[in-house]
Amino acid sequence: MTAPRHVDVLVVGAGPAGLAAAARLAAAGAGHVEVLEREARPGGVPRHCAHGGFGTWTHPLTGPGYARLLTEAAERAGATVRTGVTALDWAPTGPRLTAVGPGGPESVTARAIVLATGARERPRPARLVPGTRPAGVFTTGELQQAVHLFGQHIGTRAVVVGAADVSYAAADTVRAGGAEVVALVMEHPRAQTGRARAGAARLRHGVPLLTGTTVTELLGRGRLSGVRVRHRDGRTAVLPCDTVVFTGDFVPDHELARRGGLTLDPGTRGPAVAGSLHTSRPGVFAAGNVLHAVEPAGTAAREGARAAGAVLDFLAGAPWPAPGVPVTVEPPLRWIAPNRVVPAAPPVPHVLRTGVPLHRPVLYVRQDGRLLHHERPRTALPDRTLTLDPRWHGRVDPEGGAVRVSTR
Amino acid sequence: MTVTAAGPLPTTPYDVAIVGAGVVGCAIARELARRPxxxxxxxxxxxxxxxxxxxxxxxxxxxxxxxxPGTLEARLVREGYARLGAYAAETGIPVERVGALLVAWDEEQLAALPRLAEKAERNACHDTALLGPGELYAREPRLGPGALGALHIPGESIICPWTTTLAYATQAVRAGADLHLNTAVREVSPSDGHLLTTSRGTLRARHLVNAAGLHADTLDRALGHEDFTVTPRRGQLLVYDKLARPLVRHILLPVPTALGKGVLVAPTVHGNVLLGPTAEDLRDKRATGSTDDGLAALRDKGRRVLPALLEEEVTAVYAGLRAATGHEDYRITAHPGQAYVTVGGIRSTGLTASLAIAAHVTGLLADGGLDLGPLREPEPVTMPNLGEAFPRPYQRPDLIAADPEYGTLVCHCERVSRGEIRDALASTVPPRSLEGLRRRTRARAGRCQGFYCGAAVRELFERGTRP
Incomplete structure (x- = not known):
C-alpha cells in the first residue's frame, strides 16, 4: 500500500447523488473533490435506463443522457471522477478509505467523505423463492445492462415479477431485447404505477397483469422452463417461460456504511440521517438512494447537492451536530427518510413508503403520545413516493422520545 | 492435456476409465495420473x-x-483429513481450522456429550474438550440463549469444495489423463475389458472405476451387481450475506440423533455463513430444488442457534443430494474378476476422504491386476485463491503492479477482478457455463447476484469462450 493521499472531499459513488454533490462542492471551492466509481463509467443506475423520465420538464432526458449531463457538470466544476476504482473499507484511523483499482491498492484521507453508494434490487435468493437454480433469472439492473449496454440475447419469453414503475421499465427492456413478456405478476391487487402506463402495457402490448399472485417456484434444469404462481385464492398455475425478471424490492447498498460502524436506520437499512445528511460518524455524510431505496434520480441529485451544502459548512468549521430525535414508522408503513429530526435545523420534507396500498390514508405524527401533525396524502402505493410535510419539526421536543409516524 | 466436451471419443483403449468426475472421481484420476x-x-x-x-x-x-469406529469410512475420513489438509496447504485450496462446537440445548443432549467425546477418542481425535456454558458463550457470544454446554472439536475445518475438485482435475489432466465431459455412460459390456457406450460414442478400458455418485447403483447393476441402492437425500442450504460472517466463529453442530447429523451453522471460506442442510429422503435423483417448507424449517432451526443470523440477507439458496445407501459405511468393493471397482455410498464425508479413497481404490485396482508401473509425482499446481483468510488478487500490490487486470474489479460484491476471470477462461479445465465460472472465481456469487456485474461477467465469458 502506498502512503495515503489527501483530498478535501471524497465522494463514494458516481451516481446522481455523488455527481451532484461533487459538482456543487467543486464549484464552491471545496478544494480537491474526488469521486470514486467502481464501474467502468460514471452515472450510476441511469446509465442503463434507456428510457425517458430524467432531467426536467423543460429539458427531458433519457437515463444515459442524464448520466452524461451530471458527469460533465461535475468534471466541468473541477471534480475528479475516477472510474474503475473500488472503495473497499475504512482505514483503522481517520476519515480514510482503502480502495483498489488498476493502479493497485491505495488509501485516501479526506476532510469529509460523502457516501453515495446507491441501492440495488433484492435478487431471487434474498426473496427466498424456492425451486431449481436455472439460468435466465434476472433483476432489472442486470437485464437493462445486458440489453442496453451489451446488446446480449436474454431469452425469448419473460415473466416480470412486480408491477411498479421499474417493472414496466423491465417489461419495455424485455421487448427491446427482442423477447416477449408473458405476464407481469404482482401480489398487490393493482398495478403500482400510473394508469396510463399500466393501460398501455395491457392494451397496446397485450401484457397480462396477474394481481394477487406470487411466484412460488422456479422450474427447469440448466435453463428456466417456467415459474409456478399462486393466486391469493389458492389457485396455482405454471407460466412457461425461459426468463424471469425480479423487479423492485430495492435495498441500500450499505456495505461501506456498515463496515464504518455508521448507525443504520432499521426501516431504510441505510445510514440514519437528519435533513442535513450528517451520519453518526463525524466527517461522513450520506446522500441518495443509500438513504431511501429508491427514489427517482432527480431526488437523489437534489439530495447530493444538499449534502454538499452541509459539507461546505463543516469544512468551514461548523460543529458536528447531535444525532437528533429518531423518527420511526409503524406498519404498514415501512420506512421514512430522513429518519432523524433536529428541531432547530431547516426543515426538509420526508419521503416514506407503505407496505400495502392504502385508500384515503391519513398520516399521524406523534411524539410521546402527543399529536404533532396529521395530513391526508391522495394515495399511498407500495412502490411509489409518499411525502410528509416537515412543518411540525419545530414542535418536536429535542429531549423527548422517538417521533412515530403511523396511519392510525 | 486433454479436456473434451464434444465430438467422438478416442478409439484406443484406456487402461482405466473412471465414471464420474465428482470430487471422488477426480481424486482417483489424480492418484492414477501419478503413474505415467x-x-x-x-x-x-x-x-x-x-x-x-x-x-x-x-x-x-x-x-x-x-x-x-472400525468402519472403512472412519479410517478413510481420518486419513483423508490429514492428506487433504496437507494437499490444500501446498495447492492453495482455502482451508480454515475454525473448530466445531457440538452444542447441547437440553439435559439429554448434555448427557450425550461425554459419550461423543469418548467416540472421538476411539476415532483418534484426541483434542476434544467439554465446555460449560460460560466458556461456550465466551467462544460464541452471539449463540442463542439456553445452551447448556458443548463439545469442542478444534480440528474441524472449513474448505472450498469447488477448488478441491478442480485442483484434482487440473493436476490429473496436466499429468496426462483425458477428461471427457458431456459423456453420459448408457451401457457397459465386457469385451476385452470394458466397452462403454456413451452419449458421445464408445470408449474402451481395461479397468473400470465406478465413481458415479448418485448413479453408482445404476452403473453397478449394469455390471451385474445388486449390492446397494442409492436413495438421494436432499440437503437444502441457505448462504447468508458476508456481513453475517462476524456473527459466528466455529462450526456450530447440533447433537446428532438417529435421524442424522442435523442442521448446522457454519462459516464458509468464502466469508459467508451457511445454514443447513435439511435431510429429505427422495426418489428423484434430479430433485435439486429448494422448497418453501425446507427453507422455513432451516430458518426456524437457525433462529434458535444464532438469532442475529436471521436478520441478515440471504445471498444464495441451494440444494444438494447425498448418496445415501441405507448402509452405515461406504460401499467400496473390488470385483477383480471383472477388473472393476465400485466406489459407492460416498456420503457427506466424501470431500474429506477423497484423497484416501483414491489411494485405497488404486490399491484395489493393483490387487485386481492393474500394473501401475513407475511412480512420478505430478507437477504441483497452485489454484486461484477464493478464500477470505488468504490474500485475494485485489489485495496483492505485487500482482496488480505486474498486471493491472487484477486491480480491475468486475464482480464488486465478491471482489473478483477481470484478471481472475480471464485466467479461469484460459485454465486447464475451463468453465463451460457462467455457473462454472462462478465456482472458479466467485464472480456473480455475491449478494447482488448479478444486479451490478451480471451482464459484464457474461460479456467476458462469451467473449472468452467464443471460438
Missing amino acids: RLRIALVEAQDDVGQGTSKANTAILHTGFDAT
Whole structure:
C-alpha cells in the first residue's frame, strides 16, 4: 500500500447523488473533490435506463443522457471522477478509505467523505423463492445492462415479477431485447404505477397483469422452463417461460456504511440521517438512494447537492451536530427518510413508503403520545413516493422520545 | 492435456476409465495420473467437474470424530483429513481450522456429550474438550440463549469444495489423463475389458472405476451387481450475506440423533455463513430444488442457534443430494474378476476422504491386476485463491503492479477482478457455463447476484469462450 493521499472531499459513488454533490462542492471551492466509481463509467443506475423520465420538464432526458449531463457538470466544476476504482473499507484511523483499482491498492484521507453508494434490487435468493437454480433469472439492473449496454440475447419469453414503475421499465427492456413478456405478476391487487402506463402495457402490448399472485417456484434444469404462481385464492398455475425478471424490492447498498460502524436506520437499512445528511460518524455524510431505496434520480441529485451544502459548512468549521430525535414508522408503513429530526435545523420534507396500498390514508405524527401533525396524502402505493410535510419539526421536543409516524 | 466436451471419443483403449468426475472421481484420476505409464479416462455426464454432490454440500473438512469406529469410512475420513489438509496447504485450496462446537440445548443432549467425546477418542481425535456454558458463550457470544454446554472439536475445518475438485482435475489432466465431459455412460459390456457406450460414442478400458455418485447403483447393476441402492437425500442450504460472517466463529453442530447429523451453522471460506442442510429422503435423483417448507424449517432451526443470523440477507439458496445407501459405511468393493471397482455410498464425508479413497481404490485396482508401473509425482499446481483468510488478487500490490487486470474489479460484491476471470477462461479445465465460472472465481456469487456485474461477467465469458 502506498502512503495515503489527501483530498478535501471524497465522494463514494458516481451516481446522481455523488455527481451532484461533487459538482456543487467543486464549484464552491471545496478544494480537491474526488469521486470514486467502481464501474467502468460514471452515472450510476441511469446509465442503463434507456428510457425517458430524467432531467426536467423543460429539458427531458433519457437515463444515459442524464448520466452524461451530471458527469460533465461535475468534471466541468473541477471534480475528479475516477472510474474503475473500488472503495473497499475504512482505514483503522481517520476519515480514510482503502480502495483498489488498476493502479493497485491505495488509501485516501479526506476532510469529509460523502457516501453515495446507491441501492440495488433484492435478487431471487434474498426473496427466498424456492425451486431449481436455472439460468435466465434476472433483476432489472442486470437485464437493462445486458440489453442496453451489451446488446446480449436474454431469452425469448419473460415473466416480470412486480408491477411498479421499474417493472414496466423491465417489461419495455424485455421487448427491446427482442423477447416477449408473458405476464407481469404482482401480489398487490393493482398495478403500482400510473394508469396510463399500466393501460398501455395491457392494451397496446397485450401484457397480462396477474394481481394477487406470487411466484412460488422456479422450474427447469440448466435453463428456466417456467415459474409456478399462486393466486391469493389458492389457485396455482405454471407460466412457461425461459426468463424471469425480479423487479423492485430495492435495498441500500450499505456495505461501506456498515463496515464504518455508521448507525443504520432499521426501516431504510441505510445510514440514519437528519435533513442535513450528517451520519453518526463525524466527517461522513450520506446522500441518495443509500438513504431511501429508491427514489427517482432527480431526488437523489437534489439530495447530493444538499449534502454538499452541509459539507461546505463543516469544512468551514461548523460543529458536528447531535444525532437528533429518531423518527420511526409503524406498519404498514415501512420506512421514512430522513429518519432523524433536529428541531432547530431547516426543515426538509420526508419521503416514506407503505407496505400495502392504502385508500384515503391519513398520516399521524406523534411524539410521546402527543399529536404533532396529521395530513391526508391522495394515495399511498407500495412502490411509489409518499411525502410528509416537515412543518411540525419545530414542535418536536429535542429531549423527548422517538417521533412515530403511523396511519392510525 | 486433454479436456473434451464434444465430438467422438478416442478409439484406443484406456487402461482405466473412471465414471464420474465428482470430487471422488477426480481424486482417483489424480492418484492414477501419478503413474505415467497408465492411460486414464475420466468420464463425466455433465459439462463440468464436480457438478453433483461435490458442488452442493456443507464444505467441511471433517476430523471423523463422530464416525462409527472400525468402519472403512472412519479410517478413510481420518486419513483423508490429514492428506487433504496437507494437499490444500501446498495447492492453495482455502482451508480454515475454525473448530466445531457440538452444542447441547437440553439435559439429554448434555448427557450425550461425554459419550461423543469418548467416540472421538476411539476415532483418534484426541483434542476434544467439554465446555460449560460460560466458556461456550465466551467462544460464541452471539449463540442463542439456553445452551447448556458443548463439545469442542478444534480440528474441524472449513474448505472450498469447488477448488478441491478442480485442483484434482487440473493436476490429473496436466499429468496426462483425458477428461471427457458431456459423456453420459448408457451401457457397459465386457469385451476385452470394458466397452462403454456413451452419449458421445464408445470408449474402451481395461479397468473400470465406478465413481458415479448418485448413479453408482445404476452403473453397478449394469455390471451385474445388486449390492446397494442409492436413495438421494436432499440437503437444502441457505448462504447468508458476508456481513453475517462476524456473527459466528466455529462450526456450530447440533447433537446428532438417529435421524442424522442435523442442521448446522457454519462459516464458509468464502466469508459467508451457511445454514443447513435439511435431510429429505427422495426418489428423484434430479430433485435439486429448494422448497418453501425446507427453507422455513432451516430458518426456524437457525433462529434458535444464532438469532442475529436471521436478520441478515440471504445471498444464495441451494440444494444438494447425498448418496445415501441405507448402509452405515461406504460401499467400496473390488470385483477383480471383472477388473472393476465400485466406489459407492460416498456420503457427506466424501470431500474429506477423497484423497484416501483414491489411494485405497488404486490399491484395489493393483490387487485386481492393474500394473501401475513407475511412480512420478505430478507437477504441483497452485489454484486461484477464493478464500477470505488468504490474500485475494485485489489485495496483492505485487500482482496488480505486474498486471493491472487484477486491480480491475468486475464482480464488486465478491471482489473478483477481470484478471481472475480471464485466467479461469484460459485454465486447464475451463468453465463451460457462467455457473462454472462462478465456482472458479466467485464472480456473480455475491449478494447482488448479478444486479451490478451480471451482464459484464457474461460479456467476458462469451467473449472468452467464443471460438
